[in-house]
Amino acid sequence: MEQRTVGRSGLEVSVLGLGCNNFGGRLDEAGSAAVVAASLDAGVTFFDTSNSYSNGTSEEYLGRALKAVRDEVVIATKFSSRMWPGPHGAGASRRHMVAACEDSLRRLGTDYIDLYYQHKLDPVTPVEETLDALDDLVHAGKVRYVACSNLPGWQVARADHVARERLRQPFVANQSEWSLLQRGIEAEVVPACRAYGVGIIPYFPLASGLLTGKYRKGEPFPAGTRLASSPYFAGVATDDAFDAVDRIDAVCRDAGITLLDAAIGWLLHQPGVPSVLVGATTPEQAAANAAAAATSLSPDVVAALADASGGPSGG
Helix, strand or coil: CCEEECCCCCCEEECEEEECCCECCCECHHHHHHHHHHHHHCCCCEEECCCCHHHHHHHHHHHHHCHHHHHHCEEEEEECCCCCCCCCCCCCCHHHHHHHHHHHHHHHCCCCEEEEEECCCCCCCCHHHHHHHHHHHHHCCCEEEEEEECCCHHHHHHHHHHHHHHCCCCEEEEEEECECCECHHHCCHHHHHHHCCCEEEEECCCHHHHHHCCCCCCCCCCCCCHHHHCHHHHCCCCHHHHHHHHHHHHHHHHHCCCHHHHHHHHHHCCCCCCCEEEECCCHHHHHHHHHHHCCCCCHHHHHHHHHHHCCCCCC
């Protein structure tokens, strides 16, 4: 599988990353290990989790599944979500971050984290404190590279300026929701990341499954699927979204590709994207996602898919 560097760094990751948010929730440990094994067989070297996924269980499952190949893969995890009660149980403060990092290292069964994300914006902690503490973790050998997730464009720019002024480790990536059905980040986040050399790592590229073809307008959600089990995710299944899927599917038929090929391939053809994170609940899904990541799209198809999606606002 193709490898790309993340932002302005030497960190190389596979163009498909395995999102491990299902581990400990929809998947037990055996199921999680099977998905990891299939991903490794397909050439995936990039595995993404968070301390908040199933309250740390995802990290535990992933760490054990990758133990035998730890030095051959890239493990990313996150901090700043609430993990325990009290004023220091969440956020991007030094107090929370250092404790959260130690907990993640223990759960992952490793002595270093390859890519450590600030999971969400902390409106209280100064970015100077966050970057200083992250820099300390890098110099202590506990973290290799630092990144952010879900930050707006102005915060990406601000963090980069502060890192350079203070000679701290800069964010090398910003993980954000991005898909053919959710293109809002193209207004400010994508331009900011490209301007400052911050890699853009999309999550939810399949729009919670709408871009797989498993859901149909006016029909019940299939039993056992994410939309059937979660009202939160079911909210994406609007009439406008289904209409956009129909237009995208028409482009796919003309190009001889699948919706899955289009969803993953379109993102991988966007400048500044080193890897696309896709979850899987079966080994077969993991293999299919890897095959889609190898799809080459012509510039005309890339443009046609963008037009069919309805524009940056989606729908």
